[in-house]
Amino acid sequence: MPQIELHNLQFAYPEKSFNLNVEQHLFSDSMTAIVGQNGAGKSTIFKLLTGLLKQDAGRITIDGVVLNDFKPSERLKKIGITFQNPDDQLFNATVKREVEWSLSQVNSDKDQNAARAVEVLKKVGLADKSDENPYDLSLSERKLLTIATVLAVDPEIYLFDEPMMSLDWPSKRMVTDIFRELSATGHQVITITHDMDWVAEEFHSVTVMEHGEIKFSGTPRDLFGDRELLQRVGLLPPKIMELAEMLGDSKTYLSPQDYQNQNIVQ
Numbered sequence: 001m002p003q004i005e006l007h008n009l010q011f012a013y014p015e016k017s018f019n020l021n022v023e024q025h026l027f028s029d030s031m032t033a034i035v036g037q038n039g040a041g042k043s044t045i046f047k048l049l050t051g052l053l054k055q056d057a058g059r060i061t062i063d064g065v066v067l068n069d070f071k072p073s074e075r076l077k078k079i080g081i082t083f084q085n086p087d088d089q090l091f092n093a094t095v096k097r098e099v100e101w102s103l104s105q106v107n108s109d110k111d112q113n114a115a116r117a118v119e120v121l122k123k124v125g126l127a128d129k130s131d132e133n134p135y136d137l138s139l140s141e142r143k144l145l146t147i148a149t150v151l152a153v154d155p156e157i158y159l160f161d162e163p164m165m166s167l168d169w170p171s172k173r174m175v176t177d178i179f180r181e182l183s184a185t186g187h188q189v190i191t192i193t194h195d196m197d198w199v200a201e202e203f204h205s206v207t208v209m210e211h212g213e214i215k216f217s218g219t220p221r222d223l224f225g226d227r228e229l230l231q232r233v234g235l236l237p238p239k240i241m242e243l244a245e246m247l248g249d250s251k252t253y254l255s256p257q258d259y260q261n262q263n264i265v266q
């Protein structure tokens with residue numbers, strides 16, 4: 001499993017209206033969710049991790065190698081990202097070419113890239129849209145296309161910024177299955193999300209950000225079991241816990257299945 005370490009990381013946008021400050025943090029789990037209120041600094045961390053922004057001080061290392069020491073093609077094989085807004089990263093004339101362009105950054109064999117593009121477009125359910133212009137796709141299809149562009153390259157670490165935003169239920173199911181497969185095959189998946197039900201059900205590890213700092217890192221059960229922390233950082237527990245609380249039960253539940261498991265009548 002790849003290890004990402006942040007050491008004394010500091011960053012401020014030019015206007016100095018926001019400061020990111022992370023003393024020490026390790027991302028080493030196969031499925032990590034980054035959560036926190038709007039403006040907490042979640043996307044900024046992703047931009048620093050991919051070199052889109054440069055920190056003012058401190059270091060980011062991946063498996064002990066300083067991020068800036070990777071050559072661009074090495075970095076793309078190490079770490080891939082999908083942005084919150086797909087329009088920030090799609091610019092080719094067709095869906096197929098969009099995926100092939102990503103691949104061309106790491107592999108010059110056009111035939112191999114064309115075959116790989118067909119494979120990943122099938123995986124995200126866009127095979128029949130291959131020749132369409134990405135801007136003629138729905139928002140949810142454009143989100144899936146950005147996922148295909150990163151899956152094609154198959155980096156060791158995947159960063160997804162709000163991947164479920166605007167997806168319908170079958171697409172959410174499909175993306176969850178893709179994430180499970182990535183996690184089971186030795187990749188590291190780090191996802192920014194506001195969906196606490198999904199965090200509780202699917203993720204092994206959760207990192208909470210507030211005002212540019214990391215306030216918690218641990219399991220979803222430990223996070224959702226700490227009501228005081230949740231309130232302090234402005235997060236809600238999963239819906240199943242809110243429902244249980246209405247029935248006078250204040251235990252920690254991660255899913256309806258978890259509720260059932262903990263309340264089985266012997």
Ligand SMILES: Nc1ncnc2c1ncn2[C@@H]1O[C@H](COP(=O)(O)OP(=O)(O)OP(=O)(O)O)[C@@H](O)[C@H]1O
Pocket residue numbers: 013014015017018036037038039040041042043044045084
């Ligand atoms: N290019 C920029 N220039 C100046 N300030 C910025 C820039 N991008 C983001 N910010 C500010 O930095 C802070 C952190 O932004 P960031 O996008 O990292 O937050 P976030 O936790 O991802 O929020 P959200 O959940 O809304 O996506 C916010 O106050 C935001 O307005």
